[in-house]
Amino acid sequence: MRRLTAILAVLLAAGVMFAAPAFAQEIAPAAEDIAADAGLLDAVDEAGGLTKRIVQIFLLVTVLSLAPGIAMMVTCLPFMIIVLSILRQGVGLQQAPPNMLIVSVAIFLTYFVMEPVFKDAWASGVQPMLNGEMQEDVAFGETMKPFRTFMEARVDPGAVDILADARPLETQPAAEEGATPLSLLVPAFVLSEIQRAFEIGFVVLLPFLVIDLLVASILMAMGMMMVPPAIVSLPFKVAFFVLTNGWVAVSGALVRGYT
Template sequence: MTLLLLAAASPLPGLNLHLPGNNSLPWTIVIVLTLITVLPAILISITPMVRLLVVFHFLRQALGTQTAPSNQVLLGLGLMMTWFLMQPVLTQIDQQAVEPYRAGQISGMQALERATAPPKAFMLRYASEKDLELFAAASMVKRPATRADLPLSAVIPAYMLSELKAGFEIGAILFLPFLLVDMVVAAITTSIGMFQLPPVVISTPLKILLFVMVDGWHLLAASLLKSF
């Protein structure tokens, strides 16, 4: 992950990331291109993308619009919000690892070690203690003195579990007002004997209208940003 960040921050013709004992630039390019293929998994694993996509999915299900907004729109919004939220972390990586490496002040391995610190600190900030203990115990590593001493192999899955939990909590709260609209519409249509028209046909436009009237996208984005 950090190797990819370093490569992305450097122009390809001037790329000087070499394997220890191997000064072949073509091999370096092969490794970087291989890492690019796992970029989606890396993006989801160490960024707020998990929480954002879970919340967006719950919102679409609550509105009952099925495919609106489309997956591409929600993914694009999630990517842009993730980029915004991760800017401080990317700035730290650039200052602590990329710039010193470009200046020749540190080696490639030192740059990699420094580049892992900001993302790890970000994940530890939002990973729950219970999830960290679970993976630390399962990995059978020596009990660390502090959270920062945990390996990334334990921090990343713990962070993902914590983000999934947070996303489901926000999604459940988001679902409640729309569920109330569905219940009220269903009760009214049943009481007046309107059995030919499904309640969802009436409740869906009402939920969309309610969401637009309260400026739902702004409120949702503000709530998600404040949760980090």
């Protein structure tokens, strides 16, 4: 009895194994028809589109979080901030104007200088992408063209050569023929702007240095060596700066340097 039961079980299992593929082949088309009728395939397609949108939103939020750094790298904002900060140090006032005001003035001066570049970038890349006339990768290249033109006009060729020598050419990302890759152009541009800002800052500091030297010489001649020259020279430097309308004159010179 036990043998008969075991034999029947083996035969039943073998029948199921041989019948399963055929049964699956018969069931598969029917299942696809049912899924199509129920709209499940459309739901899968919609889920794929939703996933793509989620990834796009995530990338957009990431780019927005990096917006301050991007603004510092592809605009003249570092140049403006450094020169205005050196100017404040030259006058001798540590917290007047405060850092927030210095940065705000630098941002609006940057917008004043970069407005044509922003308009060209919006018209050539961003607006066509929003209208669905251009893919994201093509729109990025078109958007960066005005910024590339701006940076190439200001970048120091020596900085480009030094950075290019620091990394083999074959490992650099591909760029258009005759164009410098962005991974090389952007840091070279930032370094060039910092170098130029310190050069302008040196020129700005010279008049205040002359005032400090004159005041120190007068104090020594009067025998007042215990009086700090910085305290005595501060009113004279502020008066000189106010009489020459220093903030407007320096800001106008900075803006004219980009025209």
